[in-house]
Amino acid sequence: MTPAPTLDFYTDPAEFLAAADGYLGAHPVLMSVVASVTGRAAEHGPLKTPYAWWVVARAEGEIVGVAMRTAPFEPYPLYVSPLPEAAAVELARALYERGEHPGGVNGSLPAARLVAEESARLWGGTVETAMATRLWELGDLVVPAAVPGKARLATYADVAICRAWFRDFGRAAREQSGNADSAHGEEHHDEADMRERIDEGRILLWEDAGEVVHLTAFSAPAFGVARIGPVYTPKARWGRGYASAAVAEVARRLLEAGVRVCLFTDQDNPVSNHVYAKLGFRPVVDMANHTLVR
Structure with a gap:
């Protein structure tokens, strides 16, 4: 039987970066939001939000994903990286045990949807998709034809x-x-x-x-x-x-x-x-x- 994933919560962005540095560096495009937001928090101090935490998810000792709750706007959504299904479900359950209702869940699919659905099951309610987004990386730049200005x-x-x-x-x-x-x-x-x-x-x-x-x-x-x-x-x-x-x-x-x-x-x-x-x-x-x- 595969061991259950473990979640380590951090409230200090510098401590999170120290723990997750290798993982973030190995997936720099996928982790762009997490890395930039966390780096800014570590440099500039407390965030203007009632929630400020980061999570490292591990399976058999290896990091398999990260998440954070740092948004400075309602409903203060979580942001999740790609996560195995078990880790996504465990994150929703951990927040329920903390008594912390996630107003929203943003991030990579299917992990974000899994966290949201398990949260709705535990707390009651429904999940609505507010916006479907896509992350892109630049390959070979194609400069457009002359534009005025x-x-x-x-x-x-x-x-x-x-x-x-x-x-x-x-x-x-x-x-x-x-x-x-x-x-x-x-x-x-x-x-x-x-x-x-x-x-x-x-x-x-x-x-x-x-x-x-x-x-x-x-x-x-x-x-x-x-x-x-x-x-x-x-x-x-x-x-x-x-x-x-x-x-x-x-x-x-x-x-x-x-x-x-x-x-x-x-x-x-x-x-x-x-x-x-x-x-x-x-x-x-x-x-x-x-x-x-x-």
């Missing part, structure tokens, strides 16, 4: 528009996920956060005829992988190729720095999926955001 890095003079467009992007994502009323995400991108991203050169703006028309940002590289996002063009500017050009420029700069590039898309958005496929991105794994409804 040019790219430049954001400066402190752009803080206001960067904050506004981060909020607009987040608001649109929450509306798509059925969580439009949550304001918790607004606090996460305050002026200090924008200035830090600008200092690190992680926000690129596209200008056309002297006007800023698009924003593409990216995460700080973790284990040699950077994740592009958010990618935002105001609706009045759609259809002019700004997003393709800006994402390609960000990707080019990252590749030249020796960094692998990944991003997420909404599976139900055929436009963005087509655009990124044309740029050379290839699917890695399907994911989903689940909400538990009681």
